[in-house]
Amino acid sequence: MSRFAWTNEQAAALTASTDVLLTANAGTGKTLTIVGKIMWMLGLKTGHSEDQKHIPINTNPCKINEIAAITFNRKNAADLRQKLRHELLQxxxxxxxxLALRLExxxxxxxxxxxxxxxxxxxLRLGVDPAFKVLNAQLADLKKDEIVKEVILDKLDEDQPEIKALVQRFGLNNVISQTRTMLTEVRWHPERYEEWNLVLTDQQQIAECQDPKDRLTRDLTYGLYSLAHSANEKWQRQLLINNERDFDQLILEIRSLLCSQQASSALQQISSRYKILIIDEFQDTDHAQRDIAFSIGRAGRTKLFLVGDPKQSIYGWRGADITVWNEVKDRIETSGHVLSLTKNFRTDPEVIDAINTVCGPAIDDSAAKLREVGLDTSAIDYQEMEASRSPSGTAQCGLINLEASNSGGRRLEEGMKVGTHIQQLVGQTRIIDPKTNDKRPCTYQDIAILYRNRTDLDLFQRGLTEAGVPFQTSNQDWSQSTEITDIVxxxxxxxxxxxxxxxxxxLRSPFVAIRDEVITRIRMSNFNESLLGQARTFLDKHTWPDYPDNPAIPELEKDALERGLKTLDKAHKLAGRMPLPDLLRQFLSESAYSVxxxxxxxxxxxxAHSNIQDFLQFTEDHRQASIEEFLELWELSLNEKPTRVSTADAEADLVTVSTIHKAKGLEWPIVFTIQNDKSVRQRSNELIPSDRAFSSSLYLKKSDNGPHNSERLAPLNMAKLEAEECRLLYVSMTRARDRLIVxxxxxxxxxxxxxERFNQTHSWDEISIQPHLQQITDHHWVPLDWIDDIEAKELPPLAAEIKPPSLQFTTSATEVMTKQRSFEEWREKYEYGVQSIPAFSGHSSGRIPSQTRGKVIHGVLERIQEYEELPEILNETLSSMDTAELGTSPSLGSKYWEALEHELEEVLKSPEWKWYIEGEHYRELPFIHLVGPRNWYLGAFDLYRPSTNIDKALVVDFKTHELEKSDIEEVAKTYLPQMQIYQEAAEISQKSLVQLHFTVPNSTWPSKTSASEENTLKT
Structure with a gap:
């Protein structure tokens, strides 16, 4: 490394002979410094400092096997190993x-x-059976989920009120998810639940709460803790019996052992083995990893070299604890060196200035808020970066102005404008090549677009596509590709x-690839066998269908079927006897699928080939799993966010669209940041993790939270969430080398x-966006000559008329109402399946169809918990609908959607809505009501509120007509049959009142004060 001129900051880190905590700001050469430290420890020459002083050679070098370097993930480990080997060879x-040959x-x-x-x-020294098996994270999650489900069902059978209340309020799936979160809490921080553990074992009474809402929260959270406690006991017992460890257990067990008295002998051996312990990305670690490191360092000669950037600590949701950094900083200051790298080598000074100007006040303000609420150990002060790179003349910090008034419209506009500007940049703007440091024209792969979450990302991507921009996304779902579907x-x-x-x-896939006509004949040949059995019989005993256009096709198909069945039979015999990845590789080879x-x-x-290789690598992670176990793990993995960019596209000329989290550690000449209008809020029905002052607590919707949640926990948690969001802002901005566009x-x-933080202290240059015109190609009209060749013939058996199905015995309330109102309309809709013309009128009027409009409004009212969620829930509802349902509806930035959002705002702000959802209530509650022999009514209450001591039970049915107030009663009376069915069904349980709530003009019928209207309903 003699060719490097180390900064004085780096030189101090390389030659430090004590414990070191190194703050490596973005772009300051962190990985290179770690490589230099290792080479210095090995006694090799490492070059000179920026003031031309030679770095002194280590007079007490270590051996290659005395080095331990812990990285954040396997990719980082491979990257560090590759760079170290490269420098050793150079x-x-x-x-x-x-040493390069002995690097392993x-x-x-x-x-x-x-x-x-x-x-x-x-x-042997630690008293552990060395033959233990380490469970893959997904397999461990699958097994833990099974235990959690068993525990919940057992507790429900025991009729425990807290568990029943949990399931009633949140539903079984949400309780499983919440229990999983609490289980992690219980395992990592058992000391914070000692009081509740005494309650569980009947050694203590649970503390009283003065406020009834606090009592509700406490009871629900305690119920969740009891589930997690039981699940943890079962899980620990299962791990012990099977001599298994999951990833959490590896860390927690080694920490427990190394901190115990019996570990003194092992600690001495570990400390004598390693002369230096390097931990990278130390800002995203936790107390357990800290304890492991200091146990080893305290035992003897092992020195700690802890590297990270606290401003890039963005994984709090995954267990990382920024307080560890501050505590370690205080500790090392007394006996070691706390150092910093502040000179940024990769980013243009103009961009550095923008980063310092925006992130400095943002991070410092968030630190001040943390200190105000007593969270001093979570506060991180901003450290300014110094630009080491000379101005290039290519830099820009720009703003793309958006005009749409709702978030969905902004995403679409954002995509189109960002895409248009990218087209203006590519080939015309010059950037600094990251490898050569020379100027060259910009390409698509020099550009990254960073987003925060997937909400409305499809709208943004649609805009990019319309602008003609080729792109890849870090979250693209390769698991749904055709080739992976074939293999699964x-x-x-x-x-x-x-x-x-x-x-x-x-049979239809490329493994065999025979015609649907052939498969149909195979299936019709003998319904008493399975399809594969029929295929074997058909191959030997039946005449193969001709293919007039190419007589060679039948023989090719017969060969393909024979080969496909033989390959499948062979694989079936080997399944369970050969590891899964080996079995698949052999099958793919013998079937010539890749050809x-x-x-x-x-x-x-x-x-496609790259996708297959990635899938095979996934199977390697589960090499010993059976096919059935693997398929369960595969289903589990589909519920997680995909995390990779397609290997085939890694070097292709494509724009990268990535989450900020996935972009950490990467860099691009040009970076766009989108979704900057997202807010930070405490989500309802989520578990606020414990800290040293308070136990965990379920944060309910605003109206159900007592003082403990709303006045104590929520402000603390919001301060931490906002601080981490400021650090996420810093990570997003520091990915840019030459241009940063917001x-x-x-x-x-x-x-x-x-x-708000972009605009607080920095002035951005607004970018003029010129429309990008795509070339319009000639239309290729569909030829209609074939119409003249149509001949009338008898229908073949497969096309004959199907006998009508047996009569149905279920009817919806809407169908009953329609039949009473108009028999012709009922017949068209329910017998002939014909929609009325008014149902489609929205397409021709610049609006959406009335049925679709109703579906959108009902979808929002079913999901929403807090008023602030409206834009997000509206967009989620629209995203869940088919394109055919929306038709040629107005664009998402139009006045129409503004008006619809305003209409929903009026409903959600109304006192009626507040009363509806106060306390116990159910939305889209399905019912089935027997009214006579073979006559069932099916339906769902839009909103159902059980009775109280004062009021009857209430059924609310939302109607989305656009009416004048004077027309409500006339229209409402047409719904009397439907209301009567709802009332009869609801009163099976308790006395009930049915109300219609018209979203325009936000009025109810009958009103609670109108006895005459209620009598009309009874009549």
């Missing part, structure tokens, strides 16, 4: 190349692999060869957490 020192003797890996290897190596379908068939559904998929991929577009083929509204009509 070194002029003759010993360096030998050093430990470079994750905290989990470090704990695993330590437990196995010192098993194959596994399901191997798991159950009698499954005709997956057998059909196999067909390259018969079409080469780029698509490369991406999107927002210049006139500040719309606020947003990022947007």
């Amino acid at each position: 070194s002029e020192d003759p010993n360096a190349k030998v 003797e050093a430990f470079i890996g994750t905290i989990h692999s470090f704990c695993e290897s330590t437990l196995r190596e010192h098993a 379908n194959l596994l399901r068939l191997l798991n159950n060869p009698d499954d005709n559904y997956h057998a059909l998929g196999y 067909h991929l390259f018969l079409g577009d080469k780029k698509q083929a490369e991406e 999107c927002g509204q210049a006139d500040k009509k719309t606020s947003g957490f990022f947007w």
Whole structure:
């Protein structure tokens, strides 16, 4: 490394012989400094400092196997290992190349692999069976979920009131998710639940609460704790019996052992083994990892080299604790060195200035708020970066102005404007090449677009597509690609060869690829066998259908079917005897599946091949799992966010669209930040994790939270959430090298957490967006000559008329009402399946159809918990609807959607809505009501509020007509049959009142004060 001129800050870190806590600001050469530290520890030459002074060679070097470096993930470990090997091979020192060959003797890996290897190596000293099995994270989650479900059902059988209340309020799936979160809390912080543990064992009474709302929150949270406590006991017992460890257990167990008296012998051995322990990304660690590091460092000669940037601590939701950084800082200051790297090498000074100007006040203000609420140990002060790179003349900090008034409209506009500006940049703007540091024209792959979450991301991507921008997303769902679907379908068939559904998929896929006509004839040949059994019989005993256009096709199909069945039979015999990835590789090879991929577009083929390789790598992580276990794990993985960019596109000329979290550690010449109008808020029905002052607590909707939640916990948690959001802002801005472009509204009509801070202290240059015109190609009209060749013939058996199904015995309230109102309308809709013309009138009037409008409004009212969620819930509802339902509806930025949002605002702000949802209530509550022999009424109450001592039970049915107030009674009376059915069904349980709530003009009928209207309903 003699060619490097280290900064004086880096030189101090390299040559420090004590424990070091190193703050490495963004772009300051953190990884290179770690590599330099390792080489200095090995006694190699490391070059000179910026003032031309040679870095002194370490006079007390260590051996290669005395180095341990813990990284954030396996990718970072591989990257560090590759860079260290490269520098060793480039070194002029003759010993360096030998060390490069012995690099595997050093430990470079994750905290989990470090704990695993330590437990196995010192098993006898620590009293551990070294043959333990480490569970993959997904397999462990699957097994824990099974235990959680068992515990919940057991507690419900025991008739425990807290558990019943939990399930009634949140539903079973949400309680499972909340219990999983609480289970992690109980495992990592048992000391914070000692009081509740005494209550569980009947050694103490649960503390009283003065406020009834606090009592409700406490009871629900205590119920959740009791579930998590029981689930944890079962899980620990299962791990012990099976001699297994999950990832959490690896860390917690090694921490417990190393901090105990019996570990003195093992600690001495570990400390004598390692001369330096490096921990990268230390800002995203936790107290357990800190304790492991200091136990090893305290035991003997091991020095700690802890590296990170507290301003980039953005994984609090995953257990990272920023207080660890501050506590370690105070500790190391007394006996070691607290150092900083402040010189940024990668970013233009103009962008550095913008980052300091925006993030400095934002992070400092968030630190001040934390200190105000007593969270001093969570506060991080901003440290300014110094630009080491010379101005290039290519830099820009710009603003793309948005005009749409609702969030969905802004995402679409954002996509189109960002896409248009990208087209203006590519090939015309010059950037500094990250590898050569020379100027060159900008390409698509020099650009990244960073977003915060997936809400309305499809609208943004639609805008990019309309602007003609090629892009890849870090969250693109490769699991849904055709080739992966084919392979998963194959596994399901191997798991159950009698499954005709997956057998059909196999026969139609490139594994066999026979015509649907042939498959139909196979199926009709003998319904007493499975489809695969029929295929074997058909192959031997039946005549193959001709294919007039190409006589060679039948023989090719017969060969393909014969080969496909033989390959499948062989794989079925090997399943369970051969590891899954080996079985799949053999099947893909013998079936020649990959060959067909390259018969079409080469780029698509490369991406498909890459997807298959990624899937095979996924199976390697579950090498010993059975096919059935693997399929369960696969389903579990589909519920998680995909986390990779397609390998085939990694070097392609595509714009990268990525979450900010996934972009951490990466850089691009040009970066756009979008979704800057998102707010930060405490979500309802989520668990606020415990801290040292308070136990965990379920945060309910605003009206149900007592003083403990609303006045104590929520302000504390919001201060922490906002501080982490400021750090996320810093990470997003520091990804840019030459240009940083933000999107927002210049006139500040719309606020947003990022947007408010962008505008607080910095002035952005507004970018003029010129419309991007795409080339219009000629239309290719559909030929109609074939109409002249149509001949009338008898229908073949398969096309004959199907006999009408047996009569249905269920009827909806809407159907009854329609039949009473108009028999013709009922017949058209329910017998003939014909929609009335007014149902489609929205398409021709610049509006959406009335039925679709009603579906949108009902969807929002069913989901929403707090008024502030309206824009997000409205967009989620629209995103869940088919394009066909929306038709040619107005664009999302139009006045129409503004008016609809305003209409919903009026409903949500009304005293009626507040009364509806105060206390126990149910939305879209389904019912089934027997009214006579073979006559059932089915339906769902839009909103149902059980009776109280004062009021009857209330059923509310929302109507989305656009009416004048004077017309309400006349229209409402047409719904009397439907209301009567609702009332009869509801009164099976308790006395009830049915009300219609018209969203325009936000009025109810009958009103609570009108006895005459209620009598009309009874009549």
